[in-house]
Amino acid sequence: MSTPLSELSAAGVAVWLDDISRDRLRTGNLADLVATRDVVGVTSNPTIFQKAIASSELYDEQLRDLTVRGVDVGEAVRAITAADVREACDVLRAAYDASGGVDGRVSLEVDPRLAHETERTVAEARALWWLVDRPNLFIKIPATRAGLPAITETLAAGISVNVTLIFGLDRYDEVMDAFMTGVEKALAAGRDVTDLASVASFFVSRVDTEVDARLDKIGTAAAKDLHGKAAIANARLAYERYEKAFATPRWAALAAKGAKPQRPLWASTSTKDPSLPDTIYVSELIAPGTVNTMPESTLQAFADHGSLSGETIRPAYEDARAVFAALASVGVDLADVIETLEAQGVRKFEDSWNQLLDTITERLGGAGGPR
Template structure:
């Protein structure tokens, strides 16, 4: 028997879980989700770790040991998060082996306070790769302007990368260029580029949150009629650009040398607007060669009542272009929207990281 999640996988969408915790690992829940809910990857971020560490006793023993050793709080956070990611990599290793390295991946993010510091991001990426020490690891690097050369350098070093916090189409073009540059440089350095993998995390629901707020302020009937349409249109046009980028002679030469394409990953796929269907950002973004990383609530909802009726991206390119034109005519400046979302995204992860540091600092002081 099939179910919506296995149908989604059959349609070419890799199902990843956007969550991790030591409790989930120790209870075997993550392993169970791989068996029952088609989960073949895991993404993490500072907010996820902050919630996990702040709400569970599962970290008490490690925190005690770190306290006894006198480990500084920044290094303690690296060791705590790396331990969870390493364990998740081990759980997903059979998937990694079965898919020849395409899936079975787990992501860990560089310190978000480094989002605008190229050299420190590059150094942190190398340190995390060494610390986790698993071949199915992704290092998450934000797709900021300063992050682009760090992405290239990290791939050149033979480290697989998950590019995060992508909101706009032009920046996505730059991310794909940075990816190909990294693969080219890795090839020139004599690396086996067939072992390098990358995904580009294109954020979805946050686009609707920002655009819909602006549409409500504009207040015309035409503007209000465009609510909840921007995010899906934006993501569909991102896939159109993905298809164009990976149909070039530049990519054909890399593919001939063994390179694998950087897959689009739909992130921020839970609905922020309660009036929307809870699976809308999964239902409407089905296309081969993509990843959809879902919070557990969205994963379970799609497994319960999601519908896979075929591709929902490529047949709707014209509709997506028309939607973006209508948004512009209504007064929505998408360049400003994505700039605001990038700034807010970096700030939110910085805030979560600082809260994580505070939580660990407090427990180091009392353990």
């Protein structure tokens, strides 16, 4: 029977879950979402892991063993998160095999405190790839200035990458270039690239949050009319850049050698503004060859009352350009918006990582004792 999520999948949008926990894995919840909600991928981040570990007893045994072994908190975080991601990779393995390695992927993020350190990011990516030891793993690397060469070198080493924290169109161009350079270097090293994959995670709702706050300060009627429009326009124009980049002779040469394109992934797709529909960042971003990673609340909302009216990206390129022009005319500096969001994004991920370290430190100290 056709459902909104199955129709979304049929339209070329891969449905991924933006959450992971040992409870989801052990109760069979993730497997159920795969079976009943067309989920073919999973993303994670430090905030998700912090909440999972702080609230579940299912980590107690592993924490107790880590305490007995005298493992430091950094290695404990790697061991715990890698265990969950490895198990999720196994749940998604059938989707990975069925899609020829396109879907069935699970993402694990490098330490976000390394966002401005290229060599350490690459070293961390190698270590996590070895630790999880599953072909359907994605290593998440932020699209910072220092992250770009790290993305290239990680791909060149044969490691699949989820590029995260992309907000702006120009940076997205640089991300796609870093991806293609990585594939070229992998081929030059004699690697088989047919299983090398990547997604570029373009953050959506955070753009509206920042832009709408600026529109509120401007306060004019014209500014008010632009509420809730910037993020979708930004993502649509990103897809246009994707189409252009992957229609070049450079990409054709790589595709001829078995390379898979780096798909755009819509991240941060829960609606923050209650005046907007709760599925707007799904229904308004439909195009083939994309991924939409959703928290379960958005996933279930779309399953319940999501609607599709054909593609909603490619027919709207001119509308998106008009939104950008209107934003500029009322005084919104989009370049400053993007710079602000990247800095905030790195800082938020660092804060979440530190909270995760604090949670693990507390749990290591209390493993086996009162909680």
